Amino acid sequence: MKVLVAEYAVASGLEPPIRYEGLAMLSVLVRGFVESGCEVSYLTRGTTLRWGTPIRCDDGRFEQMLRERCREVDAALVIAPDELLAPLTRVVEEECLNLGCPSACVGTCADKLEVFEALKGRVPTCEPWEGEGPWVSKPRFGCASEDVVLGGRRVRGERWKPLRGKSVSMGVVGSRHGVLTLPLTLQRIHYVCDGLGLSDIDAALEHAERGNVVRIEYGGNVVPHPSPMEEDVAQVVREAYGILGCEGYVGMDVVLADEPYIVDVNPRPTTSILGLDVVCTPSVGRLILSAKLPECFGELPERVDVNGQMAFSKEDIPLLLQRLGFTYNFK
Structure with missing residues (x-):
């Protein structure tokens, strides 16, 4: 093929x-x-x-x-x-x-408001925010944490309710033949205010409440990330996957608060597949082929085998790929 x-x-x-x-x-x-x-x-x-x-x-x-x-x-x-x-x-x-x-x-997943309208009342998801205090502002259309900030009166853009919790993601691969959720991944999220890094979401909210603007940046992943809420996350992302009509590989960003809240749906592979591919068997590529062409590549397994843990930052990716055997000429 x-x-x-x-x-x-x-x-x-x-x-x-x-x-x-x-x-x-x-x-x-x-x-x-x-x-x-x-x-x-x-x-x-x-x-x-x-x-x-x-x-x-x-x-x-x-x-x-x-x-x-x-x-x-x-x-x-x-x-x-x-x-x-x-x-x-x-x-x-x-x-x-x-x-x-x-x-x-x-097309639906690219529009954050459309995703909210499709999921609201069906699975926990990030909600538009009209209340007092700071809010999360992010472009209605955008990726890679571009222009995502936490702030208040000095921030413009679509407003979303801030969630206190741990930022994770979960990959889902499937088709009409079946759906498989992959191990939970911790997202390394950086909060930056006036060039200074902040320790966590609570510190970021304190700065935002004082009128400062805090940038929210993706920094890398740790996979797998053990959590007692992993099966709850898997259930929520499977439901969202079906509601939105997804196929192939989809990466869903989730905040673990009192329950898992879906905050973004990426209808494509995401950077976290690097870690998943290292620790999981079969490979991500093989899973995609099995999901879409089971008659040629066999059906999706019920689960993947996980061996070890991998952590990386996005700045380390070129050297990491060389170390892992992805030899290339990088231009």
């Missing part, structure tokens, strides 16, 4: 650290598909991996190259910023088998 992986940050030459995160996802998926017996190609501005065949993507030609190459393969998976992912997924759907979420689902 011929498979194309098109990851926007690497193919478009975006600046680090977003390109590092894209490289992590691309590396994991290409290797997983190759080791599952697929003939794999990938779009790139210049970076080359140990596995797969690189296809040079010139400036401004990502969508055109995606369409052209999809016509030459059996299946493809595209990863891109929220506002671009739905139309790019439609390109894949028009030309070959889409290994990711359907474009309609992607």
Whole structure:
């Protein structure tokens, strides 16, 4: 089977650290598909991996190259910023088998207000905020924690109720054939005010209540993360996965408060698959293929085997990939 992986940050030459995160996802998926017996190609501005065949993507030609190459393969998976992912997924759907979420689902998940409307009253989720005190402000459309801040009167944008709790994520992979939740992952979240790091959400809220603006930044992951609430999280994300019509790999961000609250739905692989792929068997790539093509790659297992624990920061990704055997020429 011929498979194309098109990851926007690497193919478009975006600046680090977003390109590092894209490289992590691309590396994991290409290797997983190759080791599952697929003939794999990938779009790139210049970076080359140990596995797969690189296809040079010139400036401004990502969508055109995606369409052209999809016509030459059996299946493809595209990863891109929220506002671009739905139309790019439609390109894949028009030309070959889409290994990711359907474009309609992607369009819904890209809009945080639409996700809230779909999930409210059905699963615990982050809510719009009209009350007093600080709130979380984040773009209605956005990814990678871009422009996500905690503040009050000096903050503009969509307002969301702040939640006190631990930030985690859980990957879900599936299709109409079945759904599998992956081990809970701790998110390393950094709270930064006037260039200074804060210890936790409580300290961040104290600064916000004084009128300061606190940036909320993703810093990396620890997987697996043991928690007595893990099965509760799994139940919530499975329900949300079905409600939203997801397929393939989806990463859901969750805050563990009095119960698990879904705060973001990423209808695509996320950076956390790097850690998951290291500690879990089968590989993430193999799980995606099993979810979408069980007749060729076997059905999804009931659970994955977990061996050890992995922690990483997004700044460490290039060196980490080299250490893990993802040899490449990074440009």
